[in-house]
Amino acid sequence: MSMITPAGWYPDASAPGQERWWDGAAWTGHTRPEAAAPAPPSPPVPRHGPPPIPPAAPLGPPGTAHGPGAAAPGGSAPGGPRRRPALLAAVAVVVLAACAAGALLLRGGDGGGPAHVAKPPAGPSGAGTAAEGPKGAPEGGEKGGEEGPAELADQLSGISLPVPHGWEEAHTSLDGATTVWTEGPFNCPGDPIFCRRGRMSSRPLPADGASGPEAMARRDIADAADALYGTHPLGLEPYGGITSHEEVAAEAVTVAGRDGYLVRWRVVTGAGPGGFVQSVAFPSETGPDSLVVVRFALDAGPEGPPVTLLDELPRGIRALGG
Template sequence: MSMTSPPGWYPDPGIPALERWWDGAAWSEHTRPAGAPPRRRGRPALPVAVAGVVLVAAVAVAATFLRPGDDGAGGGTGSPPAPSASASGPVSAPASPPASAPASAPPSDGPADGPAAVADQLNGITLPVLDGWREPEYGTDGAPTVATVADAPCPSATGRRCARGTVSSRTAPASDTTSPQALAEQDIERAAEWAYGEDRLGNRPHGGIRSHRLLAARPAVVAGRTGYLVRWRVVTGAGPGGYVQSLAFPSPAGSEAPVVVRFALDATQDAPPLTTMDEITKGIRPIGGPTGGGVGSTIAP
């Protein structure tokens, strides 16, 4: 009699430093660092009554999947697939739930299952979650982030996958200037390195940056504030390269430190179009405040 491992996070057979989500029938594309706790960022807590309903529903769903003798969706025994070689990653099923694998929910696959916006509480803004985008389980550097649901193998990193598009916000680093134009011009090189250069582990998933070309440098209105953007086309050592943008503007929260939002889109046909950068810029909103008006609100982004 075969046994089906319940949905959960399990050690990735191909990458020991990661855990991969097992949905009860097959491996998903979602991964996270091994032993990491579930992230909770930018989402308000559920009211007690709603949380109770969600808990009851979760118990009912778990009971449905764990009924003895219940067959899988394909009409078979419900057993995990046998190991096989695949370019998309490991597919061998976990034998049993390890003690280190918490029974947490898998990451959301899109706006329908998650928030319509990701909140950056520190800087007083929200980033819109467009169709085909989501809030990833883990950002690249802990900053509030949205990324495309679709990904692909990284051009120069075996066993790793790279999102087709990523946007994240952060407080501008300490500087002698608070001018949005100067900040965007200073940050664009860091944004390019953040997206297509060396990662925190010293790896170069895209083969490093070979060259860049300026595409745009202009004022932009963000959350009712006048800001400035700089956009580059980046050529990488491996893969298609892409587009990066630094967008700097005063914080709607009234803090002295400005905000910088970094954008990255791959230069491939299946990546979001370049106009997505403008769409996301227009969708950035102040937390709990009006979306229009303010200094420079008549300037087109």
Template sequence: MAIAGGFYLLGRDGDSAPVGAGGVPSTAPSQPGQRTPNPDGPGGPGGPEGPGVGESGAPQVPSEDGYATDAASGISIPVPDGWTGESGVVGAGVTTGKYSCPGDTSQSCVRGGVFSAPAAAMKIEATTAKAAAEKDIQTNAEESYGGEIYGKISSHEELRSEAVTVAGQKGYLVRWKVVTSKGDDGYVQSLAFTSPSASGLMVVVRSGFDINDKAPKLSVMDEITQGIKAAAGGGSGSGQGV
């Protein structure tokens, strides 16, 4: 899976670093199946530091053992054993299985990744969880498994489209299996729900797993989804204007 284009963690220092599917710099988490996007977007990688304000004057991200925290969304994503988690002021991500991307071996992709951000930060204006998930899934698939790194997505199969409860909130998820022209095929999932901490804020969580013996099992995607919880200290909702 490659880094999702335009999907960034907004960190405490104001530097830019992408997160999402596939390829990503060693300093930032990556999603499975995609190249590193243009880094000229908002933000940078967040660090697992305590709440408060850092030396630069930017807010720090609260940390919690075993979780990656998306401060703006007010959620924490579980970090499975052997995975890497990264918290951010706006956005969070967990990844595993870094490898050379199939379409460009100078770039790094990952076997599995799960990333969150406020829907507004991802330019999703839908007002319901179902509409947000249905709108995002195509973009998620293309940014995770399309383009130069994985080639054209020749087809997809919808595996799930249903209402769910996440972190005590009503939400909706859509999951596809996608077939690529280069490298591994993949599973992509777009999950949307209202923040458990920031009133009225819609959150989107993108997941992508390679279909490969070295990739995590699809059941792990369900485990991570079910393990998402309200972040300690609540959410800031600051991603609404990103």
């Protein structure tokens, strides 16, 4: 029965002091110093002699005078076990090399994340939003040397929220709304939980008798103020509760190309500097019986975001696919 020599390191006749790797079918380009050779491979070398020694001249095809199939000096043609194990070993080497290359590619790739619109239209720029505005602000907010999304899509409402520089997506929301807020939580001035100095969230709501965007905005503002500065769903009061409020703006606005309405309150809280709450309502693409409501909250005081965001952010909202 025809036999071949098993894969392994063998003396290289073309380079004294070196060994060359025989893959069970042919000589490869891999060499090493003979002194570094480990113990011989476990499969015994057949009595027919060692594998063919690579000559100084280029190796020829198997079976030729200079090929790996040629008879070794002083012996017959090389023999050994069947070719299947050697072929499997060669395939394993190729697979390992492909895995290593894939790991290198993954190491330099981008991380995964929620789907965002790649290039939004011009949005609010005076407050340093990530969307490119009249001042040519760079696309994408920077955080730790990485670019964040310029927009966050609210698929249910059919809109995209602008993400200002220094803001990020909130991956959890107790009311299921699509939310972005300022980076870096801080200890709330009231009960010991974490707060954010700026928040913006959107969701569709049934009209429930509201005659239009103005009626919806006026009805929602009280709920928004309580949710953002009043009692937490866990029963805590992160801002010490709302002690009073004042309406500072109420006007028609255009949001995502639709006629909407805006209502804004200044709230005074039992702890901390208080803040501004705003509700903006406009028609939903899903039908006349549904409206989209976007809520805003900005802490007052020197550490709070600029109040101009309350005017600029609604202008940066756009319709998905528009």
